Amino acid sequence: MSKYYRPASVADALAALAAAGEGGRILVGGTDLIVGLRHHTLQPDLIVDLKNAQDLPTPITVTDAGVSIGPTFTMTELITHPVVQEWYPGLVEAAGSVGSVAIRNRASLIGNVCNGSPAADTAPPLLVLGASVTIASVDGERTVPISEFFLGPRRTQCSPGQIVTQIHLPRPEEGSGSASRRLTRRRGVDIATVSVAAQVSADGKLLLGLGAVGPRPLLTGQTDPLALEDGPALIKVLDELLELATPISDVRSSREYRIATLRALTKRAVLTAANRRNNKEMAS
Numbered sequence: 001m002s003k004y005y006r007p008a009s010v011a012d013a014l015a016a017l018a019a020a021g022e023g024g025r026i027l028v029g030g031t032d033l034i035v036g037l038r039h040h041t042l043q044p045d046l047i048v049d050l051k052n053a054q055d056l057p058t059p060i061t062v063t064d065a066g067v068s069i070g071p072t073f074t075m076t077e078l079i080t081h082p083v084v085q086e087w088y089p090g091l092v093e094a095a096g097s098v099g100s101v102a103i104r105n106r107a108s109l110i111g112n113v114c115n116g117s118p119a120a121d122t123a124p125p126l127l128v129l130g131a132s133v134t135i136a137s138v139d140g141e142r143t144v145p146i147s148e149f150f151l152g153p154r155r156t157q158c159s160p161g162q163i164v165t166q167i168h169l170p171r172p173e174e175g176s177g178s179a180s181r182r183l184t185r186r187r188g189v190d191i192a193t194v195s196v197a198a199q200v201s202a203d204g205k206l207l208l209g210l211g212a213v214g215p216r217p218l219l220t221g222q223t224d225p226l227a228l229e230d231g232p233a234l235i236k237v238l239d240e241l242l243e244l245a246t247p248i249s250d251v252r253s254s255r256e257y258r259i260a261t262l263r264a265l266t267k268r269a270v271l272t273a274a275n276r277r278n279n280k281e282m283a284s
Contacts, residue, residue, distance in 0.1 A: 124209030
């Protein structure tokens with residue numbers, strides 16, 4: 001049976017996790033951990049509940065430079081926060097597709113990325129938004145770009161004994177736009193079959209974040225300004241960018257179907273993001 005520990009500080013949590021090594025697990029929202037415990041797919045020696053740590057970073061801090069999000073900031077809080085809605089609409093869309101309302105009320109943004117799933121819904125928008133992650137250990141803190149955080153299926157830069165304490169999002173440049181699109185078999189009860197996020201700068205530069213089409217979430221982009229209008233020229237550019245994707249066939253979809261739907265979803269996300277540069281919504 002797992003031992004349960006509710007430390008009063010981050011330092012106490014880190015010390016306990018360091019002692020537990022591979023056998024320690026963190027509890028904040030618990031939407032994945034509790035399922036694993038019930039199904040006996042996870043059997044940690046120690047569960048460290050962070051919610052009582054008094055020195056955890058605040059759920060959200062907003063400055064002129066951007067936003068920093070702490071471990072207890074839930075998906076529901078993210079979706080309804082006015083600054084997040086204004087600055088990061090693509091991230092709001094992705095967070096809104098996570099599970100059900102009940103899951104979003106408990107699941108956290110940090111927890112979603114720390115699972116290291118190639119299909120993590122919020123990973124693609126975080127990639128295109130240029131997010132970074134602060135990781136704490138008994139040896140101190142370090143901050144890494146989100147593009148370097150994902151190492152492979154269920155593997156991230158956050159090793160056993162460490163805690164992601166914040167995700168940092170720079171404020172988007174004036175006149176940019178973002179959007180996310182996702183395909184799944186059953187809304188609210190399944191992970192993404194394919195997901196994509198697009199960030200379009202004021203002058204037409206494009207970044208794409210891709211989910212569920214490789215061993216980790218992928219970032220690609222076009223540094224030359226584009227004429228972002230539906231047509232053969234845009235399709236040609238997107239096809240070149242999507243060559244990075246290496247989807248597999250599994251119980252959710254065939255490789256061929258993922259490739260076909262990825263092309264369609266990417267075009268929708270790009271055109272929506274481009275349209276949002278002028279603060280206009282586009283039907284998709």
